[in-house]
């Protein structure tokens with residue numbers, strides 16, 4: 731898409747417009763868009779196959795932080811370009827977990843709480859609904875899509891499950907649009923070529939549980955948190971997000987069969 735038409739049409743903080751596009755993209759794919767929970771006057775939706783599809787699932791989630799719009803838009807862009815993947819794969823999609831935050835361009839929810847430090851809290855009805863969703867089907871791969879205003883390029887935080895790293899090929903694909911973050915330490919972790927890897931010693935002393943760690947502890951599947959740099963052009967960030975997802979889906983298809 732040309733830059734000018736992208737900028738005219740992106741509406742990246744318009745939750746209703748985002749969900750209208752999702753409703754249209756799932757039509758005819760055998761996927762169902764369903765309410766997951768209510769929050770601050772908005773309905774958060776999940777997207778899953780109407781009929782069971784064989785094999786462990788691919789989990790893709792965006793929009794837990796409302797000021798990181800390339801994640802929500804990148805996931806939608808991927809879906810719009812890959813109808814066959816939508817029709818075939820055992821997907822578990824969460825297009826936007828924090829609509830209030832998205833609309834107000836803010837990290838937290840309507841009470842200023844960071845949802846990504848609350849994924850262990852069953853007493854929060856939103857999290858209870860999310861946990862029931864996230865634990866309902868075994869996962870082979872999980873992706874959570876984020877942005878970081880301190881980033882100097884793209885990077886990925888991989889919670890490594892098997893012997894093999896999953897993130898390098900998707901990172902290379904995304905790096906065709908935005909190069910990897912050159913820093914040797916990112917967010918307090920050792921990094922190389924935009925990749926942070928953790929397989930053991932998942933921190934338990936965090937102020938609260940992120941979505942990725944909660945998923946990893948439950949399923950022990952490769953769990954990737956992908957980050958684009960918020961200060962870069964939105965169009966490129968969206969493209970980088972979409973390419974990263976394409977790379978991860980290619981791994982998923984190879985790993986789990988057609």
Ligand SMILES: [Zn+2]
Nearest residue numbers: 795798876877
């Ligand atoms: Zn984030």
